[in-house]
Amino acid sequence: xxxxxxxxxxxxxxxxxxxxxxxxxxxxxxxxxxxxxxxxxxxxxxxxxxxxxxxxxxxxxxxxxxxxxxxxxxxxxxxxxxxxxxxxxxxxxxxxxxxxxxxxxxxxxxxxxxxxx
Amino acid sequence: xxxxxxxxxxxxxxxxxxxxxxxxxxxxxxxxxxxxxxxxxxxxxxxxxxxxxxxxxxxxxxxxxxxxxxxxxxxxxxxxxxxxxxxxxxxxxxxxxxxxxxxxxxxxxxxxxxxxx
Numbered sequence: 001x002x003x004x005x006x007x008x009x010x011x012x013x014x015x016x017x018x019x020x021x022x023x024x025x026x027x028x029x030x031x032x033x034x035x036x037x038x039x040x041x042x043x044x045x046x047x048x049x050x051x052x053x054x055x056x057x058x059x060x061x062x063x064x065x066x067x068x069x070x071x072x073x074x075x076x077x078x079x080x081x082x083x084x085x086x087x088x089x090x091x092x093x094x095x096x097x098x099x100x101x102x103x104x105x106x107x108x109x110x111x112x113x114x115x116x117x
Numbered sequence: 118x119x120x121x122x123x124x125x126x127x128x129x130x131x132x133x134x135x136x137x138x139x140x141x142x143x144x145x146x147x148x149x150x151x152x153x154x155x156x157x158x159x160x161x162x163x164x165x166x167x168x169x170x171x172x173x174x175x176x177x178x179x180x181x182x183x184x185x186x187x188x189x190x191x192x193x194x195x196x197x198x199x200x201x202x203x204x205x206x207x208x209x210x211x212x213x214x215x216x217x218x219x220x221x222x223x224x225x226x227x228x229x230x231x232x233x234x
Contacts, residue, residue, distance in 0.1 A: 040226070042224025043162070043208075056221055089160060106222065107164070
């Protein structure tokens with residue numbers, strides 16, 4: 001099966017600019033996650049979608065970050081305006097979660113490496 | 118609050134040595150799930166194992182084995198006869214909450230394992 005697809009692979013922008021990342025999860029996976037991984041740290045959840053609804057966005061800096069999954073399939077994460085501390089790898093993951101099906105692990109994409117200068 | 122501590126930051130071994138990666142977790146939930154992920158230089162997080170809090174049976178998969186001990190809140194990972202291809206960053210992670218295994222993952226900071234030929 002095809003894995004989680006993310007684009008772009010790398011992005012370099014100046015502070016105060018905007019940027020968007022795209023993720024296409026594994027076909028049929030209802031749950032989609034965006035994680036931020038700062039160099040030298042473990043990934044941190046930004047937002048979790050179940051189909052096209054938000055399950056958890058408690059750690060999303062909503063003043064500058066936004067995410068959507070309008071049709072319950074692919075998703076876009078946007079940063080506007082970017083700050084230097086947003087430099088990180090942004091990982092998208094998906095899992096097969098329907099109802100009480102808790103048996104699927106998260107499958108991660110290769111991530112987008114963002115550098116803010 | 119959930120917390121995962123990986124006290125080791127970097128480990129370097131010679132090929133064929135055994136190596137143990139330590140993980141200590143904290144949670145107030147009685148039902149929770151523990152994970153190990155591998156992150157090779159390509160950046161993708163690769164799922165290795167998931168254990169639930171009710172199953173303390175140790176598991177072996179080829180050269181990999183895991184030791185789950187609730188009494189010490191630890192979930193350690195041992196690689197037997199390490200190989201150069203094992204070189205990567207290894208993350209321990211914890212999830213709990215209303216969605217069970219598909220709630221957000223709390224990751225440790227990761228352990229960088231280098232296996233020298």
